[in-house]
Amino acid sequence: MTIFGPAVDVRPLFPRERQAMLDLLRALGPADWAEPTVCPGWDVHDVTGHVLNDFMRRLSGRDGHGGAVFADDETLPAYLARVNEEFVRATRQLSPQLMIQLLDQLGAQLDAVWAAHELEAPAGLNVSWAATDVDSPAWLDIGREYTEFWVHQQQVRDAVSLPGATQPELMAPVLDVFARALPYTLRTCEHPDGTVAHLEVLGPAGGRWSAVRQDGRWRMVTPGGQPAARVSMDQDTFWRLATRGITVEEARARSTASGDPELTAAMTTLLAVVA
Incomplete structure (x- = not known):
């Protein structure tokens, strides 16, 4: 009996979730980008920059690039907090229009990365909140990324009071993946x-x-x-x-x-x- 339960294949949903996010971002006015979110210290612009970081990090992994390294005695949560904050600070130099363009252009490349994975193969990154002593399957890692993008979209929606992307076909897989914790x-x-x-x-x-x-x-x-x-x-x-x-x-x-x-x-x- 598998620890994680049956596979959840979210790969067909990435373009739909991303389109909902892009439509949302394109509808924002200048003041909306400065609205605070539930992420401490981050506004809408920062959360969008963080999503762009996720895209670029995964695409860089496709290219075999190791990325940032852990500092001495740095825990995983501390490492992620540090590198995420570093990237977000850098993206404050980018216009909303440019970030939207980058998300749109890079998204299709990222879809191809997910499509190339065998769902039951070992994950590229283990999902630590589901298990720390057993390797994660690829579908759980991919599902984790889908939940990441969907949740950040909801954080932006909360900040600007524009609900959406909660139709069952987009939201149900998020809940299903979360339940594997x-x-x-x-x-x-x-x-x-x-x-x-x-x-x-x-x-x-x-x-x-x-x-x-x-x-x-x-x-x-x-x-x-x-x-x-x-x-x-x-x-x-x-x-x-x-x-x-x-x-x-x-x-x-x-x-x-x-x-x-x-x-x-x-x-x-x-x-x-x-x-």
């Missing part, structure tokens, strides 16, 4: 084999996911049977919890839980970003 979220819960924890996300893009304790670790499993713990929340709460757009306490206040309190408490700390 469930086994890692439960990793410290030492329960008997066969124990099941169930997560339900309500809304048009929502779904149901379960993790089972088997052979001393938690694994994704097809929902069914009677779980030892159950947590339910709406789709907006779930993606914001997973990216810490809201606090754990806020998510718990917006959720319903039943069953084993240790499991429900752990499930409502689910995190699907590096932090």
Whole structure:
């Protein structure tokens, strides 16, 4: 039984998500680009620059370029915070129009990078919030990148009060990929084999996911049977919890839980970003 559950193929969705982002950015006025976002210290221009960084970083990896290196004793979260901030500061020299053009032009190249991957092959970058002791499959790495772009689009939309891109075909895969953090979220819960924890996300893009304790670790499993713990929340709460757009306490206040309190408490700390 795989730890991560069945593959999610988001590759056909990148052009659609990107087009929604480009349409959004093209509709912004000059003042909108300076609106603050939920990302500390970053405005809309900065978040857009960060997305451009993601594009360029992945395309540079395609070319075999190693990129920035870790400083002495630097943790992964510290490394990412540093290099992301360095790039964002540099992109403050770029006009919004130029960043839009670059995202548009580089996007098709990035689509080709994803298309060249075998979904079940080893990932180019392991997904640390899903497992730290098992290699990630390519589909999970690619899915992680899709969630990154979609979430940053939502952060821009929140900042300028222009909701969108939440139709199920675009949003549901984000929630599905985030749910694959469930086994890692439960990793410290030492329960008997066969124990099941169930997560339900309500809304048009929502779904149901379960993790089972088997052979001393938690694994994704097809929902069914009677779980030892159950947590339910709406789709907006779930993606914001997973990216810490809201606090754990806020998510718990917006959720319903039943069953084993240790499991429900752990499930409502689910995190699907590096932090």
